[in-house]
Amino acid sequence: MATGQTTTAPDFSNGAAYMNGEYVPIADAKISILDWGMIRSDCTYDVAHVWKGRFFRLEKHLDRFLKGVAKLRMQLPFDKDELEKTLHKCVTLTGLDDAYVSMTCTRGRPTGGVRDPRLAKNNFYCFAIPFVWLANQEQQERGLHMHVSSIPRIPPESVDPTVKNYHWLDMEMSLFEAYENDANFVVLKDMEGNITEGPGYNVFALHGGKWTTPTRGVLEGITRQTVLDLCRELNVTAEAGTLTEAAFRGADEILVTSTAGGVIPIVKLDGKNVGDGTPGPVTTRLRQLYWKKHSDPAWSAPLRRE
Numbered sequence: 001m002a003t004g005q006t007t008t009a010p011d012f013s014n015g016a017a018y019m020n021g022e023y024v025p026i027a028d029a030k031i032s033i034l035d036w037g038m039i040r041s042d043c044t045y046d047v048a049h050v051w052k053g054r055f056f057r058l059e060k061h062l063d064r065f066l067k068g069v070a071k072l073r074m075q076l077p078f079d080k081d082e083l084e085k086t087l088h089k090c091v092t093l094t095g096l097d098d099a100y101v102s103m104t105c106t107r108g109r110p111t112g113g114v115r116d117p118r119l120a121k122n123n124f125y126c127f128a129i130p131f132v133w134l135a136n137q138e139q140q141e142r143g144l145h146m147h148v149s150s151i152p153r154i155p156p157e158s159v160d161p162t163v164k165n166y167h168w169l170d171m172e173m174s175l176f177e178a179y180e181n182d183a184n185f186v187v188l189k190d191m192e193g194n195i196t197e198g199p200g201y202n203v204f205a206l207h208g209g210k211w212t213t214p215t216r217g218v219l220e221g222i223t224r225q226t227v228l229d230l231c232r233e234l235n236v237t238a239e240a241g242t243l244t245e246a247a248f249r250g251a252d253e254i255l256v257t258s259t260a261g262g263v264i265p266i267v268k269l270d271g272k273n274v275g276d277g278t279p280g281p282v283t284t285r286l287r288q289l290y291w292k293k294h295s296d297p298a299w300s301a302p303l304r305r306e
């Protein structure tokens with residue numbers, strides 16, 4: 001052994017990834033620019049989270065991810081148990097108590113320049129980084145301003161939105177439109193003019209005493225499901241159905257749901273107050289209950305720090 005050489009332990013404090021069969025610090029996690037995940041958005045992913053050392057509804061994220069992988073006719077290198085263990089290990093390596101935990105399966109690339117996706121070896125990777133918020137704490141307390149985009153959401157007949165995907169250009173360009181209209185959140189309509197979802201979140205509107213969240217053309221968000229479950233617990237009427245633009249614009253309360261922040265109130269829609277322009281009472285109750293459930297063993301499970 002050469003003298004004077006020291007080996008330093010990898011630093012996972014900014015995040016840890018599992019990639020190509022090994023755990024690496026997040027800065028070293030690299031993917032080929034030739035992977036079809038990169039050049040064709042040919043991939044699916046999921047994002048779960050850990051809060052105060054506990055995974056929140058991880059089982060539901062795993063099931064949604066596995067369903068998406070199957071729908072895209074991809075194969076993972078291991079089963080659900082191993083996937084779960086790998087996610088726990090990524091978080092454990094970072095030492096984080098609050099983490100954003102992402103898993104992705106890309107098509108990979110067929111060898112020899114052929115274009116047949118059946119010949120590609122799929123590529124799985126996952127990582128844990130510090131928790132990511134859609135909106136900061138002050139914005140969440142005060143509520144956010146939303147714009148209804150003029151750009152329609154990609155039709156579900158073209159790209160299945162229930163397979164969590166990176167086809168975000170409709171939503172990304174809508175964000176530009178939102179900022180140009182003094183809003184920081186945006187929602188897109190479908191080709192029939194009904195409300196769908198926004199970049200990274202589902203929406204709910206309270207109208208005529210009932211919460212509605214769109215069914216068609218959206219990702220079936222885990223936080224969306226959580227809010228439907230919490231409404232049942234609170235004896236508040238809520239259902240998934242058609243949300244017309246008129247009902248949305250006339251809503252008494254609007255909220256968005258996402259793993260990256262939970263329940264977030266919208267207090268202005270295209271310059272007009274939603275309700276009295278402050279977070280609505282039911283939204284506030286749902287938001288409090290959402291975070292309370294994070295320490296409830298029926299809804300969350302401790303990190304396995306092996």
Ligand SMILES: Cc1ncc(COP(=O)(O)O)c(C=O)c1O
Pocket residue numbers: 047197198199200201202218219220221222223224257258259260
């Ligand atoms: C398009 C879209 N809709 C909805 C959501 C919310 O889903 P979840 O509550 O599972 O985070 C996301 C999350 O990233 C998303 O990307």
